[in-house]
Amino acid sequence: MKINIPLESIPCEQLPVLEKIIDELVEKGFAIIDDLLLAEQSQSIKNRLLELKAEDEFKKSGIGKAVLHQVDETIRGDFIRWIETDDLHPSIECYYQFIENFIAFTNRSLYLNLKDLESHYTFYPPGKGYLKHRDRFREKPHRVLSMVYYLNENWQPGDGGELDIFDQRIKKLQTIAPRMNRLVVFKSEMVHEVLPSVQSRYSLTTWLLDKEKELSFL
Numbered sequence: 001m002k003i004n005i006p007l008e009s010i011p012c013e014q015l016p017v018l019e020k021i022i023d024e025l026v027e028k029g030f031a032i033i034d035d036l037l038l039a040e041q042s043q044s045i046k047n048r049l050l051e052l053k054a055e056d057e058f059k060k061s062g063i064g065k066a067v068l069h070q071v072d073e074t075i076r077g078d079f080i081r082w083i084e085t086d087d088l089h090p091s092i093e094c095y096y097q098f099i100e101n102f103i104a105f106t107n108r109s110l111y112l113n114l115k116d117l118e119s120h121y122t123f124y125p126p127g128k129g130y131l132k133h134r135d136r137f138r139e140k141p142h143r144v145l146s147m148v149y150y151l152n153e154n155w156q157p158g159d160g161g162e163l164d165i166f167d168q169r170i171k172k173l174q175t176i177a178p179r180m181n182r183l184v185v186f187k188s189e190m191v192h193e194v195l196p197s198v199q200s201r202y203s204l205t206t207w208l209l210d211k212e213k214e215l216s217f218l
Contacts, residue, residue: 004104005101007105007108010101010105014101015105017036018101018105018106020033021102021106021185022105022109022110025110025145025186025187026110028173029165029186029187030174030185030186030187030190031184031185031186032176033182033185034181034182035182036149036181036182036183037098038094039181041094042181045091046151046153046180046202047091048089048091049081049121049202049204050202052081052121053081057081058121059079059080060079061076075130075131075133076130076131076133077127077128077130077196078122078123078124078128079123080122080123081120081121082120083120083121085117085119095149099117099206112144114144114145114209115210115211115212116208116212117206117208117209117213118206118207119204119205119206119207120204120205122148122201122203122204122205123201123202124161124194124200124201124202125197126197126199127196127198128197129193129194129195129197130193131193132170132193133193134189134190134191134192135188135189135192135207136187136188136189142209142210143188143207143209144188145185145187145188145207145208146185146188146190146207147183147185147204147205147207147208148163148184148204148205148206149183149204150178150179150180150182150183150202151180151181151202152178152179152180152201152203155177155178157177159197159198159199160198160199160201161178161194161195162175162176162195163175163178163192163195164176164192164194164195165191166190166191167190167191170191175195
């Protein structure tokens with residue numbers, strides 16, 4: 001990943017989006033952006049995810065890290081496929097270019113000193129969700145910002161799979177539908193929950209780190 005790209009290299013049309021994310025992160029702790037990419041770019045990413053799923057590339061996710069890792073479907077029911085940033089498929093290069101621009105803009109705007117990321121494709125089968133949790137805690141202290149990019153066409157009320165975000169007192173702040181081409185960014189220490197889906201639910205999940213990924217276990 002290119003972390004310290006010059007701001008003048010960021011496309012002008014992205015600047016209002018980046019500024020909106022920063023403003024909402026400061027004000028609320030989370031931000032929602034609809035129609036992040038061109039429709040054909042979003043569809044290409046979805047097609048790539050479905051290809052990997054058809055090739056049985058997804059694995060059951062778990063909770064905890066390293067020796068603490070365990071699979072518990074009563075807490076978390078998704079399947080994941082990790083993405084290596086040094087070998088990106090062409091279909092998601094546009095999304096990662098946006099993330100590079102976002103990291104550079106955020107480091108200069110909020111002085112977060114973001115240094116790396118980790119990311120995976122995410123698939124929730126019908127009926128599965130993820131109970132209330134944080135992405136940043138004692139065992140994972142280097143996750144600063146969480147990003148979820150949704151890939152669900154024609155999502156309707158009642159389809160489930162929404163993201164609930166809570167404040168420090170576990171009071172619900174907002175329920176966010178997982179609509180196609182929608183990006184949600186939130187502080188990784190915020191409590192959140194994925195509600196069970198009626199149909200299959202797809203997304204890209206990314207965490208921005210304050211330490212290089214290879215060292216983030218320290």
